[in-house]
Amino acid sequence: MPSLNRPTSPHLTIYKPQISSVLSITHRLTGVALFVGSALVVAWLWAAAYAPAYYAEFHGYLASQWGQGLLIAWTAAFYFHLANGIRHLFWDIGKGFSILQMNFSGWLVLLFTVAATAGSWGYIYQVMGQ
């Protein structure tokens, strides 16, 4: 298609960010991020099954500061996509469409994401004794 330099009507940038739209695009972003992150799961399984001699080294990368940061971000993306996905499943059966319900469930998803991520890593650090 030829790119004509025509004026375009105001699009996303004209809107004030709202909980509905922000969570919607975040669902996509976390989905794609989790797909990228799933390569890590494949690599982890590969290391354990086919390169056991290097497993400790692989574990070392994940346990490093960078690795932990990545895993914490990955965990948060996972809990968000899980909770917001369940929100989507309720919409699929026609529940929760009122503005009040949508805003409430949206904030609930964010609250769950923060609480579950903090809870999981709080537990991990407690167990690992760091």
Added chain:
Amino acid sequence: MVHSSDLRTELGKVKGLGSAKHGVSHWMWQRLTAIAMVPLSIWFICAVVGSLLSPDVVQVATWFSSPLHAIPLVLLLLALFIHAKLGVQVVIEDYVHTPFMKYALLLLNKLVCYVFIVISIMAVLKLHFLNIGAGV
């Protein structure tokens, strides 16, 4: 089959435009895999946090010897990569509009997902059949 109420133009038909007729199946598999992954993914996170954080590969491999671990994990990996393939496909279709790039990325998406399925499931099966720590 005769479509008496076909509203597509002749040009559209010749160029193969229109529904791919996979919409319902796509929608349904996206939901089925999502529902399957609600319990499976929570279980897996618990398993990782509970017993798979060790740097010792023998200890990790021992976990896989139980069918109660290996079977749900294989199911999770299948659901995960089918779900990922369908999801990323929609993202590509929505945002990439240059024909070559679009079809190249769609193919790459399929390829990566299927390769991930094969590698990850083979690894789980290998660890499972190594049977380290059986009878412990």
